[in-house]
Amino acid sequence: MERDIYKLLKQTSEQKASDLHITVGLPPMIRVNGGLKIFPGSEGDLLKPKDTKELIQPILEEKQREYLEENGHVDYSYSVPGWGRFRINVFKQRGSLSMAARVVSATVPTLESLMIPASVGDLARLNKGLVLVTGPTGSGKSSTLAALIDIINNERKAHILTLEDPIEYLHKHKNSIVNQREIGYDTKDYASGLRAALREDPDVILIGEMRDLDSISIALTAAETGHLVFSTLHTVGSAKTIDRIIDAFPPHQQQQIKVQLSTVLQGVVSQQLISKKNENGRIVALEIMRANPAIRNLVREGKTHQINSIIQMSGKNGMTTMDHYLFELFKKGLISKENALFYSLDQESMKRKFL
Structure with a gap:
């Protein structure tokens, strides 16, 4: 077996x-098409x-070793030149060391390369507000965000500031200035990095x-004060995403947060990666929600359970529910019936589609 971590990383790619797992x-072990x-x-x-x-120590710097000893884990990005x-x-x-290493493309992806509708790119052309990309771990959220940031970088003269843990895709300055800060190295944590960001003249965070x-x-607050803010949550579906944000606050603040969120939220893109039918590879399934007056009212009134109905009626405006997207992938022969059901958010409704 190969006991050189550099060669293991290269061959994983x-x-x-x-992903590569060492334990x-x-x-x-490696993860290919979602399976180990x-x-x-x-x-x-x-x-x-x-x-x-012996495998892991060569790719740990002194600062990372110290953090590992103190906290029991450490996240960081690592480059192998040419690989x-x-x-x-x-x-x-x-009492032993384990490692999970995720392969990150050397080039910033495009929405087209990710098989994401071009209409999602309109979220990058907004001037202010909050845009959320959500989904489980490993669903491609970072790639989608990188593609959206690259649209801004190509099309606008803006100051883009990122706070990442760790930095994955490296953005070069194009039409925009891009400053990327890594949590734990360039700033202590997200909260302190965000407070500082508001004093660093960003257009996009x-x-x-x-x-x-x-x-x-x-x-x-950043979205409310005129910045375009992108972030992620590990939720699937627009309604659950909005509920998660509101539920993070104590009960006495929740009505205020509903009002604030109804004002600043611009869109939610939820995604899942699903194995393709009868071939290698995976394909993304999406729910796309754009905040319109009806959705803003539902958020303000705490009626998030009705958001799905608005999305269903707004297909002509580029919106789609996760279940509709899954059913379309099934009809095109791209995913199996079993996976369409498994990944659906309303399985009873999805079952009726197959009757």
Whole structure:
């Protein structure tokens, strides 16, 4: 088996895998098309604690080692010249070191390359407000955000400021100035980075994740004061996304947040990555919501359960529910009936579509 971490990372990229896993008691594992499998040539080669330590230590800098010792885990980005970039998480488990490394494309993707409708790009052409890209871990949120930021970078003379943990895609200055700050290295955390951002004359702010009440609150304020703010949540569906934001606040603040959110929210793009039918690879399924007067009223009044109905009636305005998108993928023969049902947000309604 190959015991050189640099070669393992290179070969992970060459295998078209999305992730490499190093952990005690198993050979190196890679994730291909959403499923885990043993790294080719490593069958039966079970890693011991000293093996994982020897593999992982060469790609840890001193500052990262210190953070790992103090917190039990560390996130960072790592570049292998000529091979690509990786988003790395090293963590302790049962006294040994483990690692998950995600392959990050060396080039910033486009919406077209991600098979996302061009209409989503209109969210990048807004002047202010809050745009959320949501979905489970590994659903491609960072790639979608990178594509949206690149549209702004190509089309506008703006100051784009990103706060990421870690930085994944590297943006070059084009028509815009792009400053990328990494949590834990360039700034302490999202909340302090956001407070500083408001004094750094940004037009556009990207927040890698709205993790807590502080970061959500500052993001809403930034959107309210004339900035275009992009961020992510791990929710699927517009209604759940809005509920998650409101529920982050104590009850006595929630009505105020509903009003604020109804004013600043511009759109929600929820996504899931689904295995294609009878072929390799995965395809994205989307829910696209654009805030219109009807949706803003529902948010303000706390009637988020009715948002889906508005989306269903607004197809001509570029909106789509997740279940409609899934059914269209099924009709085109791109995904199986089983996956259309499995990933649907209303399985009973989806079952009726198949009758």
